[in-house]
Amino acid sequence: MRIFHFSEEPYPDAWGAERPSLRITLPNELCDPDVAHKLYHRYIDEWVLADELGFDIMLNEHHSTATCLTSSASLILSILARLTKRARLLVLGVPVGNRPDPIRVAEEMSMIDVISKGRLEFGMIKGVPYDIEPANSNAVTLMPRFWEAHDLIIKAMTTTSGPFNFEGDYFHYRNVNIWPRPYQQPRPPIWISTATPANAVEIGERGHVMASFMGGVAETLKLHKAYAQGYQAGGHGTRVPLDRFAYLAMSGVALDEAEGRRRCDLIADYLRTNARVADPFNKPPGYFSVDAAMRSARSTNPAAFRTLMTPKGRPVELSTASLDDFIECGIAFAGTPDQVFNQICAFTDGIGGLGNLLLMAQGGHLGPEDTADSMRLFATEVMPRLRNRQEQAQFFDAA
């Protein structure tokens, strides 16, 4: 099992309760450049520490928001490509359906792969609803544009014989010929994240790594089964290697149970603030299907961010959930190293195994000392046990 350290590089000083929206409309006069400077250095130090401790590294990007200072994942990746020594560098991801220039994406990712000597794990994402507005991208045509960008980027990264022509529905180039080509041949591994079985099938057909975020056992299992269906239809075989699956959860560890829980609770502010988006930027037209939009409009709480079911069938609204709710749903692992190990095992057993665990070990209001201590304990007390355990099963059994 690979274990990735993830942070969104939050700027929590601007998260005051009097601010109804932390995205799109929040003026950047609330961003003190000196505070941001120190935060960037701190988070980069934590990724370097992750490299030293045996974690792999994950980062993402969001736009127009105090929840995430990484507005360009490429920039942070390029720094880490030079500063780190061994970790895989996962960007999850680049919102390729929102970017106007896919060839620029192919160039940047190839540069990072070469600088890091082949350590890039290249994630392409659809992007969250509230990243539509900053990109002014049309959500009605987002998915066809996403797949066209995906195809073009892979073609650009794997074509070595000189320029090719591309005239699609959305992107036009007459001479595509990127320099450098990627270090990994023919290209870095591709990852795609999703929350819907329909997309999971499409990802499976292509055999890419599929990541899902904080969905709990039941939802994640549905996605993995859909992936397996697509994987088989795509001619990749009936047995899906566990390294095709990744799952993101929060984690806080300490020798003392109460302290481990306190740390994770501070991280969980990430989820609790996620829904703070000025209406109606959380529902761009065409982003959700007509059926999903109908269900949402008819639900008892149309403004709800996301509602999960606990294994016992109790609904949990993520923006108001307690730490115990998060733990019960399998989206937070918190407490002592033993407890965290057992919680993770219970989760991965519930979904039939997992190849990549994406850990938000920094998030929300968790400070640098607590983050570093939690990461060290995870690396020394939990990580080796997880890796030994995973050596038994290597394939997902869809049955």
Added chain:
Amino acid sequence: MGEETVEFEVDGSKLSVAIQGHGRNILYLSASLWFADDSPFAQRLTAHGRVITPTAPGFGPGVVNRRWNQVDDLAYLYLDLIDRMKLTDVVLVGASFGGWIAAQMAIKSCAAFSSITLIDPLGVKVGDRFTRDIADLYGLPDAELRKRAYVDSTVFETDIKKISDDELSRRIRSREALARYGWSPFMHDPKLLSRLRRISAPTQFIWGAQDQIVTTDYGRVYASHVPGATFRQVENAGHLPQVEQSQAVLDALVSFADAHR
């Protein structure tokens, strides 16, 4: 009452057209907004002619070609419709988004039109690049949007319990389809304003005096680019005067059409 529905399939998109009434042909291109329902006005028009009301692909449950993404796709489609139905001496009426489609048709050919009435149409850019001429329909909360669209926003039902599934799906589809055709450049064609010179049929603009989606100032600039066009302001109405002051709009429309048979 004698309503007939005709369906056409063009380039992978399905067009559904309702036809009702007798007499001269009135092609009514509705506002097509999720926060408005101007179908009662179309119904009232049937007392004055044979009213032809298409539902643009994407706005109803029918299939839409995934590559359709410009108002011109609809303008050409409706010119096809006129050819297929062999319509002549058509009274062309378009409101809001439908008004934009009507303008895009008229700059291509006015051969089939006896007169054109545009009611608070979208579709042109008149201000500088920092000025938002057309309200940010997808950036305003619903309540604010209604406030800008209506003098009395209670005319539009918002209680989810009182909205039928058909109406709810119409609203969701309209919100999506409008973005399909008008997301960027936002609800306008940068070249339309200068091409309005080509409109050769008699044209009148009707505008709600309190419209805060597109103001009367915007309307007057729009109208000034159409050769010989008249501009009529309707008091106590916002973006949808055909909903809020339907009698006044009906009178203006019919007398203009009568004067230009």
